[in-house]
Amino acid sequence: MTIQKQILAKIGEYETVIIHRHQHPDPDAIGSQMGLADLIKTTFPNKNVLCVGKQYESFKWLGETDEVSDDQYQNALVIVVDTANQPRVDDDRFHNGKELIKIDHHPNDDEFGDLMWVNPDASSVSEMIYDLFKADSDNQISDNGARVLYAGIVGDTGRFKYPSTTSHTFEVASGLTKFNFSLTDIAQKEDEIDIPLARLAAYVYQNLTISETGAAHIILTNEVIQSLDLGDDSTASVVPLPGNIGEVTDWAIFVQQKDESYRIRLRSKGPSINEIAKLHNGGGHALASGAIAADDAEIKQVIKELDQLNTEYLKKGAE
Structure with a gap:
C-alpha cells in the first residue's frame, strides 16, 4: 500500500482530524493546510476537520483557522503539514492527539509522527496534497480547495521560476486549473503589496x-x-x-x-x-x-x- 493510501485509510478511521502547519506561514503552509482540510471535508462530509495556527489578516483570502479546545485532541488524528522540524509547528498541542502524521517536502532531518510522507523533490506540500487527492478515485475536492492548493504551489515555486519546479508541478497545476477559480485573482493577490x-x-x-x-x-x-x-x-x-x-x-x-x-x-x-x-x-x-x-x-x-x-x-x- 502506498503512503498516500495509508494516510487516506488512517483519515478514514477518525471522526476528528486536526491539521497544523508551521509558524509564520507562507501561501504553501496555509494552502496545503486548507486544501487538505477541504479534501477531507468534501470526501468525508461527516468528519470534524479543524485547522490550527495563528490567524494572519494578510492570509484570510486563503482561509481562516479554528478555535480548538484541548478536549478536541482526545481520540483525534493530528496532521502536520509543511513543517520540517517540531519546534516550528504552530501550536505545540500537535502531540496531544491519538496519532500523528507528518506531510512535508523539506529534508527529513527531524523524523516525527506515526506516519511520515516526506518528498523533498516536491515543489510544495500543496503539490503533495493534490497527489493525495488523485491517489483514490473516490476522493473529492471543491473549487475552493483547488484554488488554495494552486495558490500554495504558485507561492512556493516563486511563480514557477524556482528550481523546485518540475514537469510534475506543471501537471498538477494543469489539473487544478480545470476547477472553477480565477488564476488572475491568485496572481494579483500574491503580487499585491500595500x-x-x-x-x-x-x-x-x-x-x-x-x-x-x-x-x-x-x-x-x-x-x-x-x-x-x-x-x-x-x-x-x-x-x-x-x-x-x-x-x-x-x-x-x-x-x-x-x-x-x-x-x-x-x-x-x-x-x-x-x-x-x-x-x-x-x-x-x-x-x-x-x-x-x-x-x-x-x-x-x-x-x-x-x-x-x-x-x-x-x-x-x-x-
Missing part, C-alpha cells in the same frame, strides 16, 4: 549590504518595522527581492522579534545554505531555509558563515 510594504521594499534595496563574494544581508529591527507600520508577517513579501540583483548569490534577512531575537530568512541562487540554518536552530531546503539568531553576535556569525560559503563556492566554480 504602501507600507512598498516602503519596506525600498528600504531593503537602499540598505542591503553585499559582500565581494555576493553574500548579502539586511537587518530589520523592531524600530524599522514599527516605523513602517509593519508586522513580522508582512516582511515575507520582500524576501525574494535581493535575488533580483545580479551581483547577489545568496542572502540573509534578519527580522527582529518581540523577545529581541532575530528570525533569519536565508535564500540562495546556488550554494546550499541549509547547513548554515541547521547551525542556528533552523533548517529547510538547500536554496531556501530559516533559522534563529539570539543576538547581534550570532547575526555577525551567520554573515561570516554566508561569506565563507560563497568563497568556497567561487573556488569550486573556478576549478
Whole structure:
C-alpha cells in the first residue's frame, strides 16, 4: 500500500482530524493546510476537520483557522503539514492527539509522527496534497480547495521560476486549473503589496549590504518595522527581492522579534545554505531555509558563515 493510501485509510478511521502547519506561514503552509482540510471535508462530509495556527489578516483570502479546545485532541488524528522540524509547528498541542502524521517536502532531518510522507523533490506540500487527492478515485475536492492548493504551489515555486519546479508541478497545476477559480485573482493577490510594504521594499534595496563574494544581508529591527507600520508577517513579501540583483548569490534577512531575537530568512541562487540554518536552530531546503539568531553576535556569525560559503563556492566554480 502506498503512503498516500495509508494516510487516506488512517483519515478514514477518525471522526476528528486536526491539521497544523508551521509558524509564520507562507501561501504553501496555509494552502496545503486548507486544501487538505477541504479534501477531507468534501470526501468525508461527516468528519470534524479543524485547522490550527495563528490567524494572519494578510492570509484570510486563503482561509481562516479554528478555535480548538484541548478536549478536541482526545481520540483525534493530528496532521502536520509543511513543517520540517517540531519546534516550528504552530501550536505545540500537535502531540496531544491519538496519532500523528507528518506531510512535508523539506529534508527529513527531524523524523516525527506515526506516519511520515516526506518528498523533498516536491515543489510544495500543496503539490503533495493534490497527489493525495488523485491517489483514490473516490476522493473529492471543491473549487475552493483547488484554488488554495494552486495558490500554495504558485507561492512556493516563486511563480514557477524556482528550481523546485518540475514537469510534475506543471501537471498538477494543469489539473487544478480545470476547477472553477480565477488564476488572475491568485496572481494579483500574491503580487499585491500595500504602501507600507512598498516602503519596506525600498528600504531593503537602499540598505542591503553585499559582500565581494555576493553574500548579502539586511537587518530589520523592531524600530524599522514599527516605523513602517509593519508586522513580522508582512516582511515575507520582500524576501525574494535581493535575488533580483545580479551581483547577489545568496542572502540573509534578519527580522527582529518581540523577545529581541532575530528570525533569519536565508535564500540562495546556488550554494546550499541549509547547513548554515541547521547551525542556528533552523533548517529547510538547500536554496531556501530559516533559522534563529539570539543576538547581534550570532547575526555577525551567520554573515561570516554566508561569506565563507560563497568563497568556497567561487573556488569550486573556478576549478
